[in-house]
Amino acid sequence: MTLYSRLRPLVFKLPAETAHDLGKRTLRVAGSRWPIAAVLRYAYRYDHPALEVEAFDTTFPNPVGVAAGFDKNAEVAHGLAALGFGFVEVGTVTPYPQPGNERPRLFRLREDEAMVNRMGFNGQGMERVKERIEHRGLPDVPVGVNVGKMNSSTETEAIEDYRRVFTRLSSYADYVVVNVSCPNTPEEFDEGSPEHLRAIFETLEAENDAGVPILVKVGPDEPEESLYDLVDIAEEFDLDGIVATNTTTSRERVRSSNGEEWGGLSGKPLEDRSTAVVRSLASYTDLPIVGVGGVDSAESAYEKIRAGASLVQLYTGFVYNGPATPGAITRGLVELLERDGFSSVEAAVGADLE
Numbered sequence: 455m456t457l458y459s460r461l462r463p464l465v466f467k468l469p470a471e472t473a474h475d476l477g478k479r480t481l482r483v484a485g486s487r488w489p490i491a492a493v494l495r496y497a498y499r500y501d502h503p504a505l506e507v508e509a510f511d512t513t514f515p516n517p518v519g520v521a522a523g524f525d526k527n528a529e530v531a532h533g534l535a536a537l538g539f540g541f542v543e544v545g546t547v548t549p550y551p552q553p554g555n556e557r558p559r560l561f562r563l564r565e566d567e568a569m570v571n572r573m574g575f576n577g578q579g580m581e582r583v584k585e586r587i588e589h590r591g592l593p594d595v596p597v598g599v600n601v602g603k604m605n606s607s608t609e610t611e612a613i614e615d616y617r618r619v620f621t622r623l624s625s626y627a628d629y630v631v632v633n634v635s636c637p638n639t640p641e642e643f644d645e646g647s648p649e650h651l652r653a654i655f656e657t658l659e660a661e662n663d664a665g666v667p668i669l670v671k672v673g674p675d676e677p678e679e680s681l682y683d684l685v686d687i688a689e690e691f692d693l694d695g696i697v698a699t700n701t702t703t704s705r706e707r708v709r710s711s712n713g714e715e716w717g718g719l720s721g722k723p724l725e726d727r728s729t730a731v732v733r734s735l736a737s738y739t740d741l742p743i744v745g746v747g748g749v750d751s752a753e754s755a756y757e758k759i760r761a762g763a764s765l766v767q768l769y770t771g772f773v774y775n776g777p778a779t780p781g782a783i784t785r786g787l788v789e790l791l792e793r794d795g796f797s798s799v800e801a802a803v804g805a806d807l808e
């Protein structure tokens with residue numbers, strides 16, 4: 455039994471967002487004091503050459519990253535790296551600070567090992583994130599920056615929002631993700647329409663002299679044809695990869711009594727759906743895919759990799775399983791690779807595709 459599994463009943467007595475803030479505060483303190491960070495690293499981090507992945511011109515020490523939303527304001531990236539994550543996706547970062555939706559807006563669905571959130575892009579805005587990165591520096595693992603629009607923006611303003619955050623932060627990022635798939639921000643227009651996507655990518659392409667890799671994050675609720683249309687557009691603009699998937703509005707397989715809270719569902723009930731999206735994307739394109747949704751163990755990470763994901767991310771699985779999660783997943787992945795005769799993670803990517 456881990457320390458976290460002993461503490462979890464206590465932590466889970468707190469409202470979900472309070473527990474989350476408390477956890478982040480602890481991680482921030484730990485990550486910013488080198489002796490503590492060194493101890494965490496020694497206790498948790500697992501490195502192995504078979505875990506290394508090259509994707510979009512970046513070397514990832516292992517394929518297990520932190521999904522967007524956990525570190526919205528770049529406060530705990532060092533602590534997350536010390537725990538053993540192979541990369542951290544900061545954000546969603548918006549151009550200006552915004553409070554997000556009213557609390558409560560984050561719910562644990564314990565019976566389902568899931569969460570529902572309707573945070574609504576709460577965040578400190580790009581200037582604060584930039585200052586923090588300049589002040590503290592970046593961890594020694596790749597960092598992605600996930601960019602988003604203000605909730606009040608019109609379709610035209612949204613494009614300017616993406617441009618602003620991109621120009622402000624892309625020089626610090628190993629990759630940038632355009633997030634057009636959040637199910638809990640106001641839907642003033644169709645964020646996934648081909649015209650809107652083209653306008654965003656065209657704008658970012660014009661700003662991207664440094665050639666920072668750009669990815670797009672998709673939702674799990676899109677019909678297959680829309681996904682393929684999006685991939686066609688991503689390829690047309692030479693994007694570098696796809697993050698699949700964001701949270702779902704579906705409540706299939708959910709048993710918890712608070713499952714009907716509105717917002718995006720993450721965690722176990724999302725797992726198969728997001729893996730199916732990874733699989734259909736990987737069968738359609740050679741662009742690298744970052745698989746996210748319900749990853750909480752070596753087996754679930756391995757399944758996404760075999761379905762075609764070059765990298766995986768998690769959020770909810772980390773909340774349920776605690777600080778030992780990345781180490782347990784990376785260690786377990788090496789065992790699974792050895793069991794199946796793969797020399798590396800890269801050799802196993804897409805192994806289940808015909």
Ligand SMILES: Cc1cc2nc3c(=O)[nH]c(=O)nc-3n(C[C@H](O)[C@H](O)[C@H](O)COP(=O)(O)O)c2cc1C
Pocket residue numbers: 521522523524526545546560569571573575600633636671699700701719720721722724746747748749767768769770771
């Ligand atoms: C509380 C919470 C906040 C999130 N915020 C963001 C966000 O700001 N931007 C984003 O792209 N995804 C966000 N996500 C979605 C996650 O990045 C991820 O795509 C989703 O939770 C599925 O992964 P999981 O099952 O491992 O949690 C958020 C998820 C949660 C639970």
